[in-house]
Amino acid sequence: MKPSLQLRIGQSLTMTPQLQQAIRLLQLSSIELQAEVQEALESNMMLEMDDGESEQKTSEDASNQTEKSKSDIDITDNVTDLSKDTMPDELPVDSGWDDVYESTPSYTKASTDKSVYDSFENQNTKEKTLRDHLEWQLNLAQISDTDKVIAMTIIDSLDDDGYLTGALEDVLAAVVDDLDDVGIEEVEAVLRLIQSMGPVGVGSRDIKECLSLQLKQCDPDTFRLEEAIILINNYMDLLAAHDYKQIMRKMKLDREELTEVVGLIQSMNPRPGNQINDSRTEYVTPDVYVKKVKGIWKVDLNSDGIPNLRINSAYANMIRRADNSKDNNSLKSHLQEARWFIKSIRSRSETLLRVTTCIVERQRAFLEYGEEAMKPLVLHDVAETLGMHESTISRVTTRKYMHTPRGIFELKYFFSSHVGTSYGGVCSSTAIRALIKKLISAETPDKPLSDSKIAAILEDQGINVARRTVAKYREAMAIPPSNERKRLT
Numbered sequence: 001m002k003p004s005l006q007l008r009i010g011q012s013l014t015m016t017p018q019l020q021q022a023i024r025l026l027q028l029s030s031i032e033l034q035a036e037v038q039e040a041l042e043s044n045m046m047l048e049m050d051d052g053e054s055e056q057k058t059s060e061d062a063s064n065q066t067e068k069s070k071s072d073i074d075i076t077d078n079v080t081d082l083s084k085d086t087m088p089d090e091l092p093v094d095s096g097w098d099d100v101y102e103s104t105p106s107y108t109k110a111s112t113d114k115s116v117y118d119s120f121e122n123q124n125t126k127e128k129t130l131r132d133h134l135e136w137q138l139n140l141a142q143i144s145d146t147d148k149v150i151a152m153t154i155i156d157s158l159d160d161d162g163y164l165t166g167a168l169e170d171v172l173a174a175v176v177d178d179l180d181d182v183g184i185e186e187v188e189a190v191l192r193l194i195q196s197m198g199p200v201g202v203g204s205r206d207i208k209e210c211l212s213l214q215l216k217q218c219d220p221d222t223f224r225l226e227e228a229i230i231l232i233n234n235y236m237d238l239l240a241a242h243d244y245k246q247i248m249r250k251m252k253l254d255r256e257e258l259t260e261v262v263g264l265i266q267s268m269n270p271r272p273g274n275q276i277n278d279s280r281t282e283y284v285t286p287d288v289y290v291k292k293v294k295g296i297w298k299v300d301l302n303s304d305g306i307p308n309l310r311i312n313s314a315y316a317n318m319i320r321r322a323d324n325s326k327d328n329n330s331l332k333s334h335l336q337e338a339r340w341f342i343k344s345i346r347s348r349s350e351t352l353l354r355v356t357t358c359i360v361e362r363q364r365a366f367l368e369y370g371e372e373a374m375k376p377l378v379l380h381d382v383a384e385t386l387g388m389h390e391s392t393i394s395r396v397t398t399r400k401y402m403h404t405p406r407g408i409f410e411l412k413y414f415f416s417s418h419v420g421t422s423y424g425g426v427c428s429s430t431a432i433r434a435l436i437k438k439l440i441s442a443e444t445p446d447k448p449l450s451d452s453k454i455a456a457i458l459e460d461q462g463i464n465v466a467r468r469t470v471a472k473y474r475e476a477m478a479i480p481p482s483n484e485r486k487r488l489t
Helices: 017-026 030-043 054-070 114-121 130-140 145-156 168-175 184-195 207-216 225-234 236-240 244-251 255-266 326-362 364-369 379-386 390-397 429-441 451-460 467-476
Strands: 047-049 288-293 296-301 309-311 401-404 407-410 418-420 426-428
Touching: 017 326, 017 390, 030 047, 030 326, 047 326, 130 145, 145 168, 145 184, 168 184, 207 225, 207 255, 225 236, 225 244, 225 255, 236 244, 244 255, 288 326, 296 326, 309 326, 326 364, 326 379, 326 390, 379 390, 418 429, 426 429, 429 451, 429 467, 451 467
Parallel strands: 288 401
Antiparallel strands: 047 309, 288 296, 401 407, 418 426
């Protein structure tokens, strides 16, 4: 075949670097956006923060310069001149800068700003764990090295709730290679030592042992303590099954007395390890604020989360049009990137405001009356209203938060599927969850509502929901089934 040139005409969709940058900034959270802006400020000389103080500082400097030129006061006797003429070329080898020139701390407005003090609160400190707490108590106990090895093995076998997950035989098998003449009796003795440590109930092998240890640590004069210990040791299976009639018959207690005994047991902590394990607090910064002003719901962007950037005029003025040198081309490239970056941030803010305003208009009933009035809403509805793609709406609503009079919610919270009603309309799944939660909170404690009964009540209200759907929503809200919700009245 002979090589030849051919001309073909076609169409293709190509994402420009500007569009890629805008899409990437659109899906960032407020914290990630601040990190992105900081990185851009460090890498692009044309970008600077617009804090509104530069012009004021320039005018103040000009005023100070004028006052200095008018003044004829000689201050050379009071201030050390650090100019190049008087500064020695070399310092003595056994001296430092502070030995020759006195340095005083500078106090600026930023040093007294609240953000400086907040930085001390946000320092990365080591989280306190249950293992560290028990190891600290173990170091205070006077025990042999053999017992300490066994104790550390037991501590390593505890879960986050403080329970011993394995059997004592497994602990013995783990230390038998390192220790000689160690039996199961010594492992049990070390376990009892750990169970005597705080928090009370740690090292238990099941909830029965955990509650029993906590009850034994109570004041002997505690009301109904003796009956609570008997109930835990002898009738724990009946208590777990909520078979209160059988318990009353076996322990010869009436309903009021049993209620007092169960109340004492419920005051114990079934997860003692959670008292020690610290979890890092995560702070949520709302991206938008929604409030009602004169009967109209208004949406405002959080100005604190939107960086104010501008072009550095000093570097921009250094660009020369007819100069094609390497330095001048670099300045032009940085200037263009800075303009794109500022435009992308503004586009992000405008898109976020439009999407949030549309959500507020659709979910006005939720803001007025709560979750039960939530309307069904999907991404396609907002995308069709605003003339955007669904992927854009998904990026905008991910990890973005709205501050409302009812609390702070992620924008994704306002989107939910719908369920048909007998009247031909639709009902939001969020509203159905709220109705289920309301029905369960109002049920009779000794006769809780089953999933079938809840489905029947919702059907009477015109909402066609199957029992399986009720069970799915109830489990999503971490609500136990009816047999576990049974309580004494």
